[in-house]
Amino acid sequence: MNSLPGTDYFELFGLSPAFAIDMEQLSLRYRELQRSAHPDRFASASAQEKRISVQQAALINEAYQVLRTPLSRGRYMLARLGANIDDTDTSMEPTFLMEQMELREALAAVTASDDPFASLDSLRDRIEAMEREMVAQLQQLLDTNDTPGSDDLQRGIQLVRKMQFIQRLLGEVDELEDQLAHVG
């Protein structure tokens, strides 16, 4: 086995390229590949073989991390289809940004509310529901089209961009929960 950068991540794990991925198969293949590329197995190998095994292990890890979560998997699949995401583009749908601002304000008000844990829980439910909806839309877009057109790809990019905001927001929900748990 000597697949190196340029390798298709789905191929690496023996998966067909789909957004709705077989998670069990992914982690199973990940563990197998990790074992076969483990540096310990190359203890008596040549310097070149050692170097290749290290690169191999890094590639396997990278590919696993990318395919594991819907956001990075979606981003990767769009890039495979030639739709790269420009992170310097700051224009977003105003209604989406308004909602993001409102959610941030609600999050900032949690600590001072009567029941911070309950407020935080309901806020988390609301954000996770938004995330599920976006994941479902992305799946529909990537898996039901054999050849997504440029309109589809644009919609996919917008979805991934929105999911990045949602992920950041959920990270802050976690942080606040941590803080509340340590104060209370």
Place this chain on the structure above:
Amino acid sequence: MAYSDKVLDHYENPRNVGTFENEDDGVGTGMVGAPACGDVMRLQIKVNDEGVIEDACFKTYGCGSAIASSSLVTEWVKGKSLDEAGSIKNSDIAEELALPPVKIHCSVLAEDAIKAAINDYKSKHQD
């Protein structure tokens, strides 16, 4: 990462945090976001009959550099005409705050926000 003194100053004492009534005819609102880091920024201007920005405020959820960039811009635009305010460049902001290269996008966000606020005001007055 170490923040510059100017960033820390704006971060610890942000100027002009707040909200104007968007329904107000003289108010322009700019809302922008950075997908890469999930920052959200709202910047508002209050424009008088002579087309001069009388007041400005912001609300930013993001890192220290994003907060400092928007805080600085609200200070800069007060007393400026729309054209003058619209010519503020992200490089001016980055230079003033001594932002490191990885934080340049925060100054871009602030430039985009003031431009969006000006456009919003103009779209309310395009007759």
